[in-house]
Amino acid sequence: xxxxxxxxxxxxxxxxxxxxxxxxxxxxxxxxxxxxxxxxxxxxxxxxxxxxxxxxxxxxxxxxxxxxxxxxxxxxxxxxxxxxxxxxxxxxxxxxxxxxxxxxxxxxxxxxxxxxxxxxxxxxxxxxxxxxxxxxxxxxxxxxxxxxxxxxxxxxxxxxxxxxxxxxxxxxxxxxxxxxxxxxxxxxxxxxxxxxxxxxxxxxxxxxxxxxxxxxxxxxxxxxxxxxxxxxxxxxxxxxxxxxxxxxxxxxxxxxxxxxxxxxxxxxxxxxxxxxxxxxxxxxxxxxxxxxxxxxxxxxxxxxxxxxxxxxxxxxxxxxxxxxxxxxxxxx
Amino acid sequence: xxxxxxxxxxxxxxxxxxxxxxxxxxxxxxxxxxxxxxxxxxxxxxxxxxxxxxxxxxxxxxxxxxxxxxxxxxxxxxxxxxxxxxxxxxxxxx
Numbered sequence: 001x002x003x004x005x006x007x008x009x010x011x012x013x014x015x016x017x018x019x020x021x022x023x024x025x026x027x028x029x030x031x032x033x034x035x036x037x038x039x040x041x042x043x044x045x046x047x048x049x050x051x052x053x054x055x056x057x058x059x060x061x062x063x064x065x066x067x068x069x070x071x072x073x074x075x076x077x078x079x080x081x082x083x084x085x086x087x088x089x090x091x092x093x094x095x096x097x098x099x100x101x102x103x104x105x106x107x108x109x110x111x112x113x114x115x116x117x118x119x120x121x122x123x124x125x126x127x128x129x130x131x132x133x134x135x136x137x138x139x140x141x142x143x144x145x146x147x148x149x150x151x152x153x154x155x156x157x158x159x160x161x162x163x164x165x166x167x168x169x170x171x172x173x174x175x176x177x178x179x180x181x182x183x184x185x186x187x188x189x190x191x192x193x194x195x196x197x198x199x200x201x202x203x204x205x206x207x208x209x210x211x212x213x214x215x216x217x218x219x220x221x222x223x224x225x226x227x228x229x230x231x232x233x234x235x236x237x238x239x240x241x242x243x244x245x246x247x248x249x250x251x252x253x254x255x256x257x258x259x260x261x262x263x264x265x266x267x268x269x270x271x272x273x274x275x276x277x278x279x280x281x282x283x284x285x286x287x288x289x290x291x292x293x294x295x296x297x298x299x300x301x302x303x304x305x306x307x308x309x310x311x312x313x314x315x316x317x318x319x320x321x322x323x324x325x326x327x328x329x330x331x332x
Numbered sequence: 333x334x335x336x337x338x339x340x341x342x343x344x345x346x347x348x349x350x351x352x353x354x355x356x357x358x359x360x361x362x363x364x365x366x367x368x369x370x371x372x373x374x375x376x377x378x379x380x381x382x383x384x385x386x387x388x389x390x391x392x393x394x395x396x397x398x399x400x401x402x403x404x405x406x407x408x409x410x411x412x413x414x415x416x417x418x419x420x421x422x423x424x425x426x
Contacts, residue, residue, distance in 0.1 A: 039393060093373045096373055097373075100357045103339065103357070312337070312361075315361040318361070318362075322362065
């Protein structure tokens, strides 16, 4: 999930008779499966929750360029480098779509960025882990983009129209990314002993952080019920995590790699795998800003923003000058 | 100073498309940059052959609450839906 732990301003779901007539009509529309569009009435808390969720999602796309961008200059072949460049460019586009979707809710992109830069808005915990070897780029595509798709496919059905449409567009490209990541993993896992060891090491380090992407366990996820009632979240965190594990285990097996979990086994009764929970203390620590790369990631974003100020202003001044000249010519 | 770049709406006509369709929006300082960015973001995979950009501020939208009266097709005005003319069979298909 690219938007973990999104607060909803309420810790329980309102019953129908606690709602105002407007709220009830709104909830009825959602229950009927209608999409909510930008200019329509919506409860203030729905609007705010969506701004948080879509904003966090957009920030994740942008910050997510950094761990992968880390390997662009060091990609082992020209082909891999070109693919990685195209992928990182896609992520920028995904950020753009999502900021646009968030802006339909009455917040501006620069406002959202200011909240990110001041640490008041989050991005996905996964991007606070370092990419230490080339196989990590494979693991990120395979596991991180895989987990993102798992989450985003269900969000194509989200109740807010612009968000749902952004998800449809993004999912298509996200699946290219997952396949290219898996392709790197295959190359590594079927390569030399050293390459295989790198692939295993990458899987070892990214497995639990990938499981954390779905957010805390349902029993600790106080805001899920409200988000699900509003259909801005369709499946629970644990459902999606289970689906992800079940999908990923055979893929790891094909690679001849071992998932770093001694409790992982098929459970015939539930028709899914049993597996160990990630270390939730670590998760809350990373979310709070104390993960391995939090300071570095945010620092890189803030530096880019601050050092780019003169450039953004320059383009704006140039555009205004031309506009004024054109207006002058039209008046003459 | 730092003023925010304005928002632009992007319309693209697909390779076999007859008309431009709204595909999304983006921020850019001017129309030329908006076109360039739209090219990069929205047409990287052969999605289109023609781009229009227009400042979001220049668009006026109908309000959802007017939906009823605005789109009322006046079905009572039968002369707007003239499906009842009888053409003599001898005239042939018309």
